Amino acid sequence: xxxxxxxxxxxxxxxxxxxxxxxxxxxxxxxxxxxxxxxxxxxxxxxxxxxxxxxxxxxxxxxxxxxxxxxxxxxxxxxxxxxxxxxxxxxxxxxxxxxxxxxxxxxxxxxxxxxxxxxxxxxxxxxxxxxxxxxxxxxxxxxxxxxxxxxxxxxxxxxxxxxxxxxxxxxxxxxxxxxxxxxxxxxxxxxxxxxxxxxxxxxxxxxxxxxxxxxxxxxxxxxxxxxxxxxxxxxxxxxxxxxxxxxxxxxxxxxxxxxxxxxxxxxxxxxxxxxxxxxxxxxxxxxxxxxxxxxxxxxxxxxxxxxxxxxxxxxxxxxxxxxxxxxxxxxxxxx
Amino acid sequence: xxxxxxxxxxxxxxxxxxxxxxxxxxxxxxxxxxxxxxxxxxxxxxxxxxxxxxxxxxxxxxxxxxxxxxxxxxxxxxxxxxxxxxxxxxxxxxxxxxxxxxxxxxxxxxxxxxxxxxxxxxxxxxxxxxxxxxxxxxxxxxxxxxxxxxxxxxxxxxxxxxxxxxxxxxxxxxxxxxxxxxxxxxxxxxxxxxxxxxxxxxxxxxxxxxxxxxxxxxxxxxxxxxxxxxxxxxxxxxxxxxxxxxxxxxxxxxxxxxxxxxxxxxxxxxxxxxxxxxxxxxxxxxxxxxxxxxxx
Numbered sequence: 001x002x003x004x005x006x007x008x009x010x011x012x013x014x015x016x017x018x019x020x021x022x023x024x025x026x027x028x029x030x031x032x033x034x035x036x037x038x039x040x041x042x043x044x045x046x047x048x049x050x051x052x053x054x055x056x057x058x059x060x061x062x063x064x065x066x067x068x069x070x071x072x073x074x075x076x077x078x079x080x081x082x083x084x085x086x087x088x089x090x091x092x093x094x095x096x097x098x099x100x101x102x103x104x105x106x107x108x109x110x111x112x113x114x115x116x117x118x119x120x121x122x123x124x125x126x127x128x129x130x131x132x133x134x135x136x137x138x139x140x141x142x143x144x145x146x147x148x149x150x151x152x153x154x155x156x157x158x159x160x161x162x163x164x165x166x167x168x169x170x171x172x173x174x175x176x177x178x179x180x181x182x183x184x185x186x187x188x189x190x191x192x193x194x195x196x197x198x199x200x201x202x203x204x205x206x207x208x209x210x211x212x213x214x215x216x217x218x219x220x221x222x223x224x225x226x227x228x229x230x231x232x233x234x235x236x237x238x239x240x241x242x243x244x245x246x247x248x249x250x251x252x253x254x255x256x257x258x259x260x261x262x263x264x265x266x267x268x269x270x271x272x273x274x275x276x277x278x279x280x281x282x283x284x285x286x287x288x289x290x291x292x293x294x295x296x297x298x299x300x301x302x303x304x305x306x307x308x309x310x311x312x313x314x315x316x317x318x319x320x321x322x323x324x325x326x327x328x329x330x331x332x333x334x335x
Numbered sequence: 336x337x338x339x340x341x342x343x344x345x346x347x348x349x350x351x352x353x354x355x356x357x358x359x360x361x362x363x364x365x366x367x368x369x370x371x372x373x374x375x376x377x378x379x380x381x382x383x384x385x386x387x388x389x390x391x392x393x394x395x396x397x398x399x400x401x402x403x404x405x406x407x408x409x410x411x412x413x414x415x416x417x418x419x420x421x422x423x424x425x426x427x428x429x430x431x432x433x434x435x436x437x438x439x440x441x442x443x444x445x446x447x448x449x450x451x452x453x454x455x456x457x458x459x460x461x462x463x464x465x466x467x468x469x470x471x472x473x474x475x476x477x478x479x480x481x482x483x484x485x486x487x488x489x490x491x492x493x494x495x496x497x498x499x500x501x502x503x504x505x506x507x508x509x510x511x512x513x514x515x516x517x518x519x520x521x522x523x524x525x526x527x528x529x530x531x532x533x534x535x536x537x538x539x540x541x542x543x544x545x546x547x548x549x550x551x552x553x554x555x556x557x558x559x560x561x562x563x564x565x566x567x568x569x570x571x572x573x574x575x576x577x578x579x580x581x582x583x584x585x586x587x588x589x590x591x592x593x594x595x596x597x598x599x600x601x602x603x604x605x606x607x608x609x610x611x612x613x614x615x616x617x618x619x620x621x622x623x624x625x626x627x628x629x630x631x
């Protein structure tokens with residue numbers, strides 16, 4: 001058991017260094033002198049140029065630069081944004097709750113609909129329900145979500161006027177966004193209507209971001225259920241005269257959940273990639289929109305730092321999934 | 336040998352494949368739709384009624400023919416610059432298929448070679464290769480592609496390179512896994528004993544037996560490539576206007592969503608139908624090629 005965890009952890013370290021190396025290489029790969037690229041069209045005097053080159057350490061050998069970067073990263077120093085001059089680390093964690101709130105809602109949406117859909121499809125295998133659900137899931141899986149977002153805006157914001165087009169809350173509500181989680185802060189503010197406004201702003205982005213995970217979870221649940229339903233112990237349970245609903249819910253679903261949980265864990269990367277598009281379309285002030293804006297503003301320390309933090313986050317989630325999987329399924333540990 | 340000929344012979348691999356593929360109705364529909372799009376893409380310049388970049392300034396934002404104010408001159412309406420939607424969609428099919436084919440070729444060729452290397456290489460090289468792939472996989476694919484395009488400069492070519500780099504680790508992992516399980520089988524040992532060189536072992540003995548999952552992956556990454564290229568185009572980091580690429584068309588149409596539904600709806604429908612058809616085909620391919628799942 002310990003050996004398994006240790007081996008998982010050991011693969012984490014080289015991957016972490018590699019990910020750091022890639023984000024380090026990013027600024028150096030840009031064509032031309034990074035200082036001049038950063039300055040943009042404003043230009044600068046040679047003295048200022050030399051000063052900045054020294055400040056960013058570009059005059060030192062590559063391995064020294066990388067070592068300085070790596071030690072900075074480990075201490076949480078990712079440099080400052082060119083535009084706001086604030087530390088990248090602070091900006092990231094100020095915006096992260098917005099992305100986390102949206103991703104959590106999307107995940108809850110996906111699991112709450114995907115699990116039952118998969119179970120219903122598996123139990124009714126080959127029948128109308130199965131076909132209808134799985135066709136819908138395949139459409140969801142193939143969906144260009146940026147278009148899906150626009151379509152939902154046309155219908156629900158444009159024609160029906162049910163939901164707002166962008167942002168996190170109506171401007172009439174004002175309260176300190178202390179925790180960064182709008183729903184929580186809206187409840188804490190005690191203003192009537194604030195919570196409803198926050199929820200209304202969340203609905204469309206949640207659906208858009210949750211669509212692909214929903215389809216993946218439904219498909220995975222169905223195939224895992226089908227596999228489990230063919231096992232001997234299910235036949236035994238049937239032979240004992242147990243009710244089908246109890247067999248499906250207690251015996252089959254619990255065993256089918258293992259691969260499903262893996263898929264849920266591994267879709268964190270999908271969610272973060274989806275957040276880039278979803279947040280851009282709905283002007284959701286999270287890290288996805290922040291990254292896209294920074295790329296367009298050529299705010300390279302932000303792009304570099306954000307890339308690294310997001311990758312490390314995905315790695316930590318994957319490691320956690322691996323470890324959890326090892327705890328649930330002892331067979332894996334032996335490999 | 337001649338006495339054996341009256342026993343029923345094993346059907347050819349292709350026929351057996353078609354037999355199983357045909358059982359999946361969705362896959363056959365997908366294949367037909369894919370074929371239709373392929374023809375549209377190939378014949379685009381001949382069947383498009385207008386030049387896709389021609390701006391008819393007198394017919395700006397004209398609705399489709401079945402709606403009030405539409406005409407047969409522009410069956411699917413015109414965009415904010417007065418360009419014919421239908422022609423742009425038809426020519427856009429070209430770009431999507433181009434993206435799919437180029438990305439899958441680069442990603443699969445690179446991935447298969449690296450995967451074979453990892454499968455046959457000594458332990459240390461294998462470890463290095465697989466760690467490298469882990470590193471690439473740690474980044475959400477769209478984000479890494481976005482940043483790569485930011486480095487290379489926004490264009491369709493660079494978007495394709497970026498997507499190919501991002502998709503390639505999946506091929507490496509798949510190929511290596513199949514190689515690992517094939518390498519221990521007797522036929523590989525006997526080929527080695529018979530004196531087959533490393534190159535022959537890799538490409539002629541082992542590779543053909545690893546192809547089934549790779550073909551399925553190729554179909555699925557074809558659709559991923561189209562989706563990602565459209566997403567990059569939508570974010571302004573893929574094909575640049577006035578290229579009639581579907582994602583770029585959506586980006587240009589964004590501000591008109593509440594005024595002219597057709598400029599937003601049709602490019603998205605085109606992406607969805609193409610991707611859906613390819614995914615349906617991919618499912619059928621997997622059912623037909625993967626013997627483990629064949630009759631489940």
